[in-house]
Amino acid sequence: MSSDQPATIDPSLAGLPCFNLYLGWRRIQAFYKPYFEGPVNPPRMYLLELLRPHPKDGLIVGELATAMDLDAGTVSGMLSRMQAEGWVERRRCPEERRRVQVVLTAAGRELCTRNEAHLRRADESLHRHLGPADLAALQRINDQLAELLAKP
Numbered sequence: 750m751s752s753d754q755p756a757t758i759d760p761s762l763a764g765l766p767c768f769n770l771y772l773g774w775r776r777i778q779a780f781y782k783p784y785f786e787g788p789v790n791p792p793r794m795y796l797l798e799l800l801r802p803h804p805k806d807g808l809i810v811g812e813l814a815t816a817m818d819l820d821a822g823t824v825s826g827m828l829s830r831m832q833a834e835g836w837v838e839r840r841r842c843p844e845e846r847r848r849v850q851v852v853l854t855a856a857g858r859e860l861c862t863r864n865e866a867h868l869r870r871a872d873e874s875l876h877r878h879l880g881p882a883d884l885a886a887l888q889r890i891n892d893q894l895a896e897l898l899a900k901p
Contacts, residue, residue, distance in 0.1 A: 777791065778790055778791050780871070780875065781794075781868075781871050784864075784867040784868065784870060784871035785864050785867055785868075786860070786863050786864055786867065787834075787860065788834065789860065789864060792817070792827060793827060793830075793831060794864060794868065795817060796813060796817065796824070796827060796828075796831070797831075797836065797837075797853065797857055797860065797861050797864075798861065799813055799816050799817070800813075800837065800851060800852065800853045800857070801853065801858070801861050803852070804852070804853065804858070805852070806850060806852070807850045807851045807852030807853070808850070808851055809842065809848050809849065809850060809851075810824055810825060810828070810839075810848070810849045810851060811848070813828075813851060828851060831857070834856075835854055835856045835857075836853065836854060836856055836857035836860055837851050837852065837853060837854060837857055838851070838852050838853075838854050839851050840852070
């Protein structure tokens, strides 16, 4: 949002689940942004954290896309920006040249380490503000949405 004033939401939009979920996503990104160092946002930090346990071989782009519930093209775009920042390196899989492995660079590992405490502080703050019941409801809603999407 570009101003410090909260937006007035049209009542016809306020009742739409899709609009509320969109606003929730935008607000969670805005909530986490001040906690991170550098040009990091929640999706980028999540991607970095997915790669962190795999320092040698990294992960395949498709594995990252599946873990993030995104299509490979979207993840590829994120990786291009992260590679330009020097956080990740992409290389062709030796076993199957069509697949691309992604590994953290030294700068990416350093960024994860620097942001680890910030992420923990942000999560603790969110837990204090939302509380266990709200967080459980959020998890339940996410689970229900996943079930809905899994149905044929």
